[in-house]
Amino acid sequence: MKLIGSSTSPYVRRIRILLDEERYDFVNLDIYGADRDEIRRANPALKIPVLENDGQEIYDSRIISRYISAKQGRDPLTWDQQNQLTLIDGANDSAVIMLLAKRSGLDVDTPGVLVFDLQRERIMTTMRTLAAQVEDGQFEHWNYPAMCLYCLVDWLEFRDLVHFAGIESLLAFRDSRKTKPWVAETDPRQS
Known part of the structure; x- marks a missing residue:
């Protein structure tokens, strides 16, 4: 599992906290500078975070949270x-x-x-x-x-x-x- 984002993004941070003890690689990008091309390659919406897992790419923190919660067996949100x-x-x-x-x-x-x-x-x-x-x-x-x-x-x-x-x-x-x-x-x- 790979999480692409920035360590200063609140959207990325929430996913990192949710991941808790899950094993994943974190790719910390300079999203407004040198790493802009990486964002373009990772997500056509040019947003972070992006989660890559088993060939699946997920582009939005809300959707990523649903994916992770389902993998962790958490109850769906009310x-x-x-x-x-x-x-x-x-x-x-x-x-x-x-x-x-x-x-x-x-x-x-x-x-x-x-x-x-x-x-x-x-x-x-x-x-x-x-x-x-x-x-x-x-x-x-x-x-x-x-x-x-x-x-x-x-x-x-x-x-x-x-x-x-x-x-x-x-x-x-x-x-x-x-x-x-x-x-x-x-x-x-x-x-």
Whole structure:
């Protein structure tokens, strides 16, 4: 089994945590630099992660998680858990857009630019919803949605993309799970 990605990607990190003790090769790429051609060869959507196993290529973290969970004999996610993943992925996608825009030299902080206003709104509305779910105990079990939420919150703080005022329960959630398996080993700050 081979996982292609970047050690700083929250989408890749969640899969690395889910893989737990599974044996796999991790190909850590510089996805915006020298290794761009490798991404083109691995995935026509030009996204990471990519999982290769027994001749099968899987292109998206959500689909990869289903594949791995089935191999590990885990129960399928409930509809509520699927909705949680949709929220997490929506906030994550918007945050990636904001990060890439900043790295492209665009001013993402000035109000009135529709594309950036919409991303900020999506991120904060979603984060407030996720914080309420954390406070309601919906992420108590260390399952795939909790792993994804952990990776999102930690990555947002790592990249300094969100102010956590009013949603501090997300930081408390993250801090209470720092000792879970493969969390420390996949910390993007070690890259």
